[in-house]
Structures are given as structure tokens and as C-alpha cells.
Amino acid sequence: MNTVNETIEIAVPVRTAYDQWTQFKSFPRFMTVVKRVEQVKPNVTTWVIGVGPVCREFEAEIVEQEPDTRVAWRSLERRPSHRGEVSFRPTAEGSTSVSLRLEVEPRGVAGALTVVPGLTRRVVRAELGHFKEYIEGLGEAGGSWRGTIRHGHVRPAEAEPPRSQVPCWPVG
Amino acid sequence: MNKPPGEEPQDELTVTPPKTWAAGVPAVVHALEYSLQQTSPLKTGVDLLTMNQVGGIDCPGCAWADPSPGHRHRNEYCENGAKHINDEATTRRITADFFREHSVSELSRQSDMWLNQQGRLTEPMVKRPESDHYEPISWNDAFGLLSAELTSLDTPDEAVFYTSGRAGNEAAFVLQLFARALGTNNLPDCSNMCHESSGFALHETLGTGKGTVSLHDLHHADLIFLVGQNPGTNHPRQLSALEQAKLNGARVIAVNTLPEAGLLRFKNPQKARGVIGRGVQIADRFLHIRAGGDLALFQALNRLLLEAEDTRPGQVLHHDFIGSSTSGFEEFSAHARALSWDDMLTATGLTRKEIEKVHDDVLRSERVVVCWAMGVTQHKHGVPTIREIVNFLMLRGNLGRAGTGACPVRGHSNVQGDRSMGIWEQMPDIFLDALQREFGFDPPRAHGLDSVNSIRAMREGRIKFFLALAGNFVRAAPDSEVTEAAMRNCRLTAHISTKLNRSHTVCGRTALILPTLGRTERDIQAGGEQFVTVENSMSEVHTSHGRLRPASKLLLSEVAILCRLARRTLDGRADIPWEQFEADYGTIRDRISRIVPGLHDFNRRVARPGGIQLPNPVNEGVFPTATGKAMFTRNAWEMPHLPEGHLLLQTLRSHDQWNTIPYTPNDRYRGIHGSRRVVLVNPADLRELGLAEGQHVDLVGVWTDDAERRAQDFEVVPYPTSRGCAAAYYPETQVLVPLDSVADISNQPTSKGIVVRLEPAPARPSTPPG
Numbered sequence: 001m002n003t004v005n006e007t008i009e010i011a012v013p014v015r016t017a018y019d020q021w022t023q024f025k026s027f028p029r030f031m032t033v034v035k036r037v038e039q040v041k042p043n044v045t046t047w048v049i050g051v052g053p054v055c056r057e058f059e060a061e062i063v064e065q066e067p068d069t070r071v072a073w074r075s076l077e078r079r080p081s082h083r084g085e086v087s088f089r090p091t092a093e094g095s096t097s098v099s100l101r102l103e104v105e106p107r108g109v110a111g112a113l114t115v116v117p118g119l120t121r122r123v124v125r126a127e128l129g130h131f132k133e134y135i136e137g138l139g140e141a142g143g144s145w146r147g148t149i150r151h152g153h154v155r156p157a158e159a160e161p162p163r164s165q166v167p168c169w170p171v172g
Numbered sequence: 173m174n175k176p177p178g179e180e181p182q183d184e185l186t187v188t189p190p191k192t193w194a195a196g197v198p199a200v201v202h203a204l205e206y207s208l209q210q211t212s213p214l215k216t217g218v219d220l221l222t223m224n225q226v227g228g229i230d231c232p233g234c235a236w237a238d239p240s241p242g243h244r245h246r247n248e249y250c251e252n253g254a255k256h257i258n259d260e261a262t263t264r265r266i267t268a269d270f271f272r273e274h275s276v277s278e279l280s281r282q283s284d285m286w287l288n289q290q291g292r293l294t295e296p297m298v299k300r301p302e303s304d305h306y307e308p309i310s311w312n313d314a315f316g317l318l319s320a321e322l323t324s325l326d327t328p329d330e331a332v333f334y335t336s337g338r339a340g341n342e343a344a345f346v347l348q349l350f351a352r353a354l355g356t357n358n359l360p361d362c363s364n365m366c367h368e369s370s371g372f373a374l375h376e377t378l379g380t381g382k383g384t385v386s387l388h389d390l391h392h393a394d395l396i397f398l399v400g401q402n403p404g405t406n407h408p409r410q411l412s413a414l415e416q417a418k419l420n421g422a423r424v425i426a427v428n429t430l431p432e433a434g435l436l437r438f439k440n441p442q443k444a445r446g447v448i449g450r451g452v453q454i455a456d457r458f459l460h461i462r463a464g465g466d467l468a469l470f471q472a473l474n475r476l477l478l479e480a481e482d483t484r485p486g487q488v489l490h491h492d493f494i495g496s497s498t499s500g501f502e503e504f505s506a507h508a509r510a511l512s513w514d515d516m517l518t519a520t521g522l523t524r525k526e527i528e529k530v531h532d533d534v535l536r537s538e539r540v541v542v543c544w545a546m547g548v549t550q551h552k553h554g555v556p557t558i559r560e561i562v563n564f565l566m567l568r569g570n571l572g573r574a575g576t577g578a579c580p581v582r583g584h585s586n587v588q589g590d591r592s593m594g595i596w597e598q599m600p601d602i603f604l605d606a607l608q609r610e611f612g613f614d615p616p617r618a619h620g621l622d623s624v625n626s627i628r629a630m631r632e633g634r635i636k637f638f639l640a641l642a643g644n645f646v647r648a649a650p651d652s653e654v655t656e657a658a659m660r661n662c663r664l665t666a667h668i669s670t671k672l673n674r675s676h677t678v679c680g681r682t683a684l685i686l687p688t689l690g691r692t693e694r695d696i697q698a699g700g701e702q703f704v705t706v707e708n709s710m711s712e713v714h715t716s717h718g719r720l721r722p723a724s725k726l727l728l729s730e731v732a733i734l735c736r737l738a739r740r741t742l743d744g745r746a747d748i749p750w751e752q753f754e755a756d757y758g759t760i761r762d763r764i765s766r767i768v769p770g771l772h773d774f775n776r777r778v779a780r781p782g783g784i785q786l787p788n789p790v791n792e793g794v795f796p797t798a799t800g801k802a803m804f805t806r807n808a809w810e811m812p813h814l815p816e817g818h819l820l821l822q823t824l825r826s827h828d829q830w831n832t833i834p835y836t837p838n839d840r841y842r843g844i845h846g847s848r849r850v851v852l853v854n855p856a857d858l859r860e861l862g863l864a865e866g867q868h869v870d871l872v873g874v875w876t877d878d879a880e881r882r883a884q885d886f887e888v889v890p891y892p893t894s895r896g897c898a899a900a901y902y903p904e905t906q907v908l909v910p911l912d913s914v915a916d917i918s919n920q921p922t923s924k925g926i927v928v929r930l931e932p933a934p935a936r937p938s939t940p941p942g
Contacts, residue, residue: 041386041791042791042792043574046388076388076574077392151569153496154791156792159794160796161794163792164787164792164796165770166711166788167786168381169599170371171591
């Protein structure tokens with residue numbers, strides 16, 4: 001198990017930082033290794049990541065999500081090859097301390113990152129830096145998702161979120 | 173390409189051991205063999221290489237979801253899909269000469285297979301009341317005849333508009349709009365006969381009638397149940413998803429009355445391990461259950477889970493989910509704990525040890541998916557069975573999480589989409605209000621007729637006019653003799669069809685054949701080339717573009733036929749631009765986007781690769797039920813009473829068959845060749861009944877009325893069906909399914925639970941072909 005802990009302070013309010021983090025599909029705009037993200041459901045995303053010539057696709061399940069507090073995920077293999085958590089903490093100065101913890105098994109998709117010693121840490125640090133640069137530069141989040149996820153189950157922020165408004169009558 | 177058969181094939185039955193694996197190289201060989209019998213190598217190539225691809229033809233064969241764009245195989249189809257699409261792309265043609273040579277009475281004595289093999293319908297035909305022959309009619313006169321009949325009805329409720337799941341979203345939307353603008357909700361569909369029980373059960377308990385599972389969930393499940401379904405024949409591309417799940421480490425439990433080949437092992441013909449290797453084992457555990465015993469099985473599993481929680485509090489049930497997202501747990505729990513093990517074991521035909529092993533599998537699994545099909549829905553207690561499956565999933569929080577959920581596996585390619593478009597006799601006010609706002613007419617609010625109630629009304633003379641948008645209603649419906657008499661009782665019947673089937677030969681006093689474009693064919697209208705959209709079983713809405721030259725210049729698309737009929741009949745009665753709809757299907761989708769929730773910005777979004785994924789409220793944490801939460805239910809069952817010497821019969825399809833249409837008389841996975849008039853019976857039951865292998869018997873249905881339902885001259889084949897359960901092919905045995913034998917709540921015919929006795933067949937001059 002390769003564990004990485006990185007923290008960065010971002011000069012935007014915690015809500016801004018958190019909201020931007022929930023916009024996973026925008027990650028390729030500012031992250032280097034993230035090539036494409038699809039949000040299958042609120043709690044499932046597919047990622048294409050690439051480092052140098054290595055490009056891999058994986059699916060991730062968000063198992064815990066608390067607005068303005070944290071997002072915890074794991075890769076969706078039977079034995080997850082990595083799991084991670086990003087947490088958001090307001091600072092006294094009105095900024096946000098963003099901490100990312102990543103646990104990577106030396107196998108599977110994420111294992112590719114562990115081939116080069118120290119690479120995972122360098123990548124995480126650089127990408128957090130890109131996130132900081134992006135959201136500080138924009139000052140406002142490009143969107144938000146304010147629901148909660150507990151034990152993998154979604155709890156919406158509103159009674160009838162737009163995505164739940166679909167044909168619900170019986171289908172034979 | 174071969175010529176169509178002139179005579180009915182008269183093969184002898186041969187029986188070989190059932191296969192223990194599905195697909196592999198033989199699937200490729202059989203698919204190509206049938207395709208090349210029907211059409212040219214070029215058309216076969218165009219069809220197959222564009223099938224289920226982005227911008228290509230959506231396979232009309234089944235409703236299984238396609239992998240995401242970029243993850244599809246070059247050959248993204250199965251044996252049965254290839255056969256089906258080339259059955260439509262056949263170069264055989266039916267012209268006016270054919271109908272001059274063959275009277276309607278003569279055609280009504282031909283088999284389903286023979287009728288289908290005659291080729292594509294090419295021009296509109298009419299059978300007039302005094303005639304026994306179809307004769308050509310111009311489109312203009314055909315619409316005149318239809319609209320005159322419709323406008324002469326005492327009430328619009330004397331008309332019925334049936335939809336088969338082949339119809340695309342645009343045609344389905346136009347049909348329901350026409351029917352409602354005319355003034356009726358009589359909109360039966362094929363869903364009424366296949367997954368209606370699923371829709372009612374899921375809607376009641378989860379607030380949505382659709383499955384909650386995507387291919388992603390199947391790929392990442394730890395445990396998958398396949399209950400009452402035969403993926404090897406009816407949804408072969410599901411086997412690829414199961415193969416992926418198995419390679420990811422999933423376990424599979426198959427629950428069925430027959431050990432179907434596709435449940436046991438899959439040889440993927442696109443992988444080396446499937447061509448030269450042993451393939452992938454599908455079922456880790458096979459439960460040889462009695463027909464209709466699935467409810468008792470899930471009740472037993474639920475009881476075991478509740479008891480395991482007693483032993484290890486807080487470690488078995490998902491209390492957080494149950495507490496926050498469900499209602500009715502206490503009542504359900506008390507009910508489940510009081511169930512009798514003796515009753516549950518009798519109903520399932522399983523041992524307690526077998527069920528406990530499954531329970532152990534469940535406890536070891538963090539993510540569980542339950543798939544089911546008509547082996548579950550077509551029982552009297554189909555709705556309670558699915559409600560109990562929902563109970564089972566909820567106990568351990570297996571809903572809404574990644575790798576979990578409820579997966580009704582639907583058959584027809586757009587059966588789910590047609591319902592989204594409003595093809596239902598009980599549409600809610602939210603939909604009807606939207607129609608009213610959009611088109612400025614008052615849609616009827618009284619519920620209309622479903623399939624079973626339509627037949628009853630036709631039999632009683634309350635329906636004068638029957639129009640079918642695709643399908644083969646006469647053969648798909650139960651109680652064949654009753655249904656046929658009901659059809660003949662109509663003043664006018666009309667079918668929008670690509671190929672000939674029995675529903676054209678068992679018809680009203682006036683009958684029309686309205687030949688239409690197939691899904692494979694280019695659809696060019698005044699507004700240019702068109703495409704249609706469909707929704708698969710996993711709620712993905714995407715396009716289908718026909719690629720082939722139409723079978724005849726005189727074919728009209730389904731949308732064009734319906735728009736022209738509506739324009740002629742309604743004559744400006746509602747503010748509906750039928751001409752514009754026909755010219756440009758995008759204008760229909762614009763209207764749909766304002767009426768059907770979730771399809772906003774339809775035209776733009778559906779054009780994207782992969783189309784639109786309609787969310788499922790359950791996966792958004794929303795349960796639009798009566799309680800606002802997912803509902804636990806208490807479910808009861810009553811197994812059909814089997815008098816001594818009787819068996820419980822289920823109807824099923826052969827491998828060489830698409831819905832009501834057999835392609836050949838063979839069923840190679842089950843080892844049946846040369847004849848479909850067979851009844852599969854457990855050898856021990858045969859001994860008890862004093863019957864011998866190869867003996868010819870009549871299947872005689874037992875029901876509460878006095879009518880005799882007899883399917884004549886079936887050959888007995890010993891087969892590893894569950895004890896007390898027999899199986900025979902659909903639609904030949906539809907004659908045995910009483911019209912009034914329906915599932916509680918859903919009104920779905922109980923084609924998997926028919927009490928029959930087997931009587932030695934008397935000597936008869938000839939065997940009926942049907």
C-alpha cells in the first residue's frame with residue numbers, strides 16, 4: 001500500500017472550493033493527468049488518466065460525500081486498487097485548506113502510478129496545485145452538487161432534484 | 173439467397189442432448205448461414221457492421237444496452253440479432269400476385285414460419301368483407317377507408333390502437349397523440365404481455381417502473397441473480413456483460429426451471445477463450461426451482477437475512493438505508509418471520525440447504541444485482557414476486573449504490589421507450605396535462621383498455637376497429653381461439669407491418685395491410701433523411717439510422733402512415749402539424765421534449781454519441797412512491813392447484829425464434845431439431861404419468877371455465893425440467909393460456925403457469941401446422 005497525504009491552502013471560501021471539486025467533468029480543464037471524466041450517476045464516475053505513455057480507464061464509486069466537508073471514493077474493482085478522500089476545512093483567513101489522502105495498491109489501474117518511486121506524490125501535489133490555480137483564478141465555482149452520499153447511497157439536497165424528473169409511470 | 177418455401181417443411185423430430193454452453197463459433201456460423209439465405213453478402217455486411225454502432229442501426233432484436241461509445245466491439249451483435257436484422261433485410265418480396273394465388277383462408281392454415289419466410293410486404297392491400305383475398309389498394313384509398321371507419325364509430329372508444337415494441341419513439345408518440353386527439357386511451361401494447369408485472373411492482377415500491385441498473389453496475393456486482401430468464405437465447409448480449417462481471421470476480425446464481433445452456437457457460441466468439449478455449453462459466457450455482465416458486469425463494473432468503481441479523485446485530489442488514497430511505501420494514505419483518513419453511517420449500521422444490529448456501533453467498537457480497545424476465549412476470553403472483561425481490565435488495569442496501577440494483581430484462585427493442593412516449597391506457601394526469609398544454613385539445617381521462625381487456629371488448633363486440641403498429645397480436649396474445657374469434661368480430665382490422673404473419677390472416681370483416689419501412693432501411697421524407705430514436709432496457713435513449721434501400725418504393729414509414737391517417741381522420745380537429753411531423757421527425761422530438769420529463773433538449777442531446785442516459789430516481793436517492801420512500805411490502809402467494817396427473821406448463825421460445833416467429837424448427841441449445849410440437853417433461857414425471865419418450869399427446873388446459881383448450885399432437889421429450897413442470901413452445905401453446913388467467917394487479921397473462929394434462933393423441937388425418 002502506497003499512501004500519499006497532501007494539503008494545500010486555497011484562497012477561496014470553502015463552499016467555492018468544494019463546489020468546484022464536485023464538477024468532476026471539468027477536471028481535464030486544469031489537471032494534467034486527467035484526460036476525461038464521465039459522471040455516470042451522482043455516485044459513479046469513469047476516469048481516463050494518463051501519465052506519459054501510460055493511459056488507463058477506471059470507474060470510481062463515491063462512498064461518502066458531505067457538502068463543504070469531504071468526498072471519499074474508491075475504484076470500482078472487486079478489490080479496489082485505490083481509494084481516496086479529499087477534505088475541505090475553512091481557515092481563519094477565509095481560505096480553504098484542502099487535504100487529499102490517496103491509498104494506492106501496487107496493482108490494477110492506479111498501480112501504474114507506483115512504478116516510479118515518488119511519482120504518485122508528485123502527481124497529487126502538482127494536480128492540487130492546478131486545482132488551486134484554477135479556482136483561485138476564476139474565483140467562482142463552475143457549478144455545484146449539494147447532495148450527500150452515505151455508505152454509497154445518494155441523499156439529494158432537494159426533494160425533487162431535476163435529474164429525478166423522468167417518466168416514472170409503470171413500464172411493461 | 174434461397175427462394176421462399178412453397179410447401180410447409182415436414183421434418184422428423186430428432187433429439188440430441190441439451191448443450192451445456194452458449195454461443196461460440198456455431199453462433200457465428202448459424203447467424204451467417206441464415207443471413208445469407210435471406211439476403212446478399214453486401215447487405216449482410218452493411219447490416220452487421222453498422223448494427224448497434226454509433227450512428228448505425230439499433231438492433232430491433234432485443235432491448236439490451238450497448239456499451240459506451242469507444243467500448244463497443246466491431247461486431248456488436250449476437251446470433252439472434254444478426255438473424256433478426258437479416259430476416260427483415262431479406263430480398264424475398266410479397267406482391268399482389270402472391271395474394272391472388274393464396275386466399276386468406278388458405279394463408280390462415282399456414283405456419284408462422286412459412287408466412288414469415290415469404291418475404292417483405294411491398295404495397296398496401298385490402299381484404300374486403302365479401303372477399304377471401306387481399307387485393308391492392310392505393311395508399312390514398314386505404315387512408316380513406318380507415319378514416320371513414322373511424323369517423324363512423326359511435327364513440328372513439330370503439331377503436332383500439334395496439335403497439336409492438338419494434339416501433340420507435342417518434343411513431344409511438346404520434347400514435348398515442350392521434351388516439352387521444354381522436355378521444356380514446358385504448359392503447360394496449362406488447363408490454364401488457366411481457367413485463368407489465370415488473371412495471372407495476374417497481375412503480376409501487378420504488379416509484380419508478382424502470383430498472384435501476386446500468387452495464388457498469390453489472391460489471392462491478394459481486395453477486396448476480398438471473399431469475400426466470402434465458403439470456404443465451406433471449407438477450408445473448410447480456411452474456412458479454414456477465415462474462416465481464418465474472419472476470420471481475422462476480423458470482424452468478426441462476427434460478428430456473430430448465431438448465432438453459434446460456435446460464436451454464438458462455439463462449440464469447442469475439443475472444444480467443446471463446447473460440448478455442450472453454451469460455452467462461454456463467455452460473456456458479458443453479459437453483460432448479462419449480463415454476464412460480466421464485467416468490468417463496470426470496471421470502472426464504474429474506475427470512476434468513478432477518479434471522480442472521482438477530483444473531484449478529486448490526487452486521488447483516490443495512491440499517492442506515494432501511495431507516496432513512498424505506499417504509500414498512502417492521503410490518504414486512506413480522507410477516508417474513510411468520511412464513512412456514514414447509515410451504516416455502518414445497519413452493520420452490522428446493523432444499524433448505526440449497527437456499528442456505530445462497531444466503532451465505534449473499535452475506536459474502538457487498539454488491540448484489542437481481543435480473544429477471546418473464547419466468548417471473550408471467551405468473552399469477554408476478555407482481556408480489558418482484559416486490560419481494562425489491563424487499564430482498566433493500567435489506568442490505570442493494571439499491572442506488574454502485575454495482576447493485578433491480579434489472580428487469582426487457583425483450584423488444586423499444587418496449588420501454590414506447591411506454592415513455594405515452595403508450596399506456598392509464599397515463600397519469602401529468603402527461604395528459606402536458607399534451608393538453610402543447611396541442612390545445614382535451615385528452616380523454618378515463619382509462620382505456622390493455623391487451624387482455626381489449627380482447628374481451630372485441631369478443632363482446634364493443635370494439636369495431638383495431639389498428640396494430642407492428643407486431644403479431646393474434647399470436648402474441650393468450651387464448652388463441654378466443655383472441656382469433658375476437659379479431660374476426662371486428663369490423664375493420666389493420667396492421668402496419670414489414671412481413672406477413674398470422675394476424676393478417678385472422679382478421680376483421682375488412683382488413684388492411686399497411687406495409688412499412690423496416691428499422692434497417694433509409695427513411696427519406698420531404699425534410700430529408702430521417703432517423704428514429706429508441707430507449708433500451710437501461711434507459712439509454714439513442715438514435716437508429718436505417719442504411720439499406722427500402723424493400724419497395726411504395727413503403728411508407730410508420731410515422732408517415734400514422735400522420736397521414738391522423739390528418740385524414742381528424743381533419744384539423746386539433747392543433748397538430750401532422751404534415752410537418754411527417755416531413756421532419758425532429759419536429760416530433762421537439763414536442764416530446766416539452767411533454768416527456770427528462771427528454772428536454774431532445775434533438776441536440778440524442779445526437780451525441782451514445783445518446784441520452786435517462787437518470788433513474790432511485791439512483792438519485794429519490795423514491796416517488798406513496799410514502800416518499802422505498803416501500804417494503806408483505807407478499808402472499810398461492811401456488812396453482814395441480815390435480816393428480818397434471819403438470820404446470822410454461823411456454824417458451826426456441827433458440828431459432830424471434831418473438832412469435834420461428835426461423836427454423838430447431839432449438840439447438842435444447843437439442844430439439846426438426847419439430848416444434850414437443851413437450852419437455854421431467855423423466856420422473858413421465859414415469860409417473862405412464863408416458864413414454866416419443867409418444868404423441870394432446871396438451872389439455874385446465875381452467876375454471878368450461879371451455880376446452882387443447883393443443884394437439886405434441887411429441888413427448890424427456891428433459892431436465894423441474895419436477896411437476898413441463899415446457900412447450902410459444903406461440904403454439906398460447907391456445908392453452910386462458911384469457912382470464914392473469915397476474916394479479918398487472919393483468920398480465922400467466923403464460924408460465926398453466927395447469928395441463930397430457931392425453932395420448934388420437935390418430936388424426938394431419939398435424940396442424942401452427
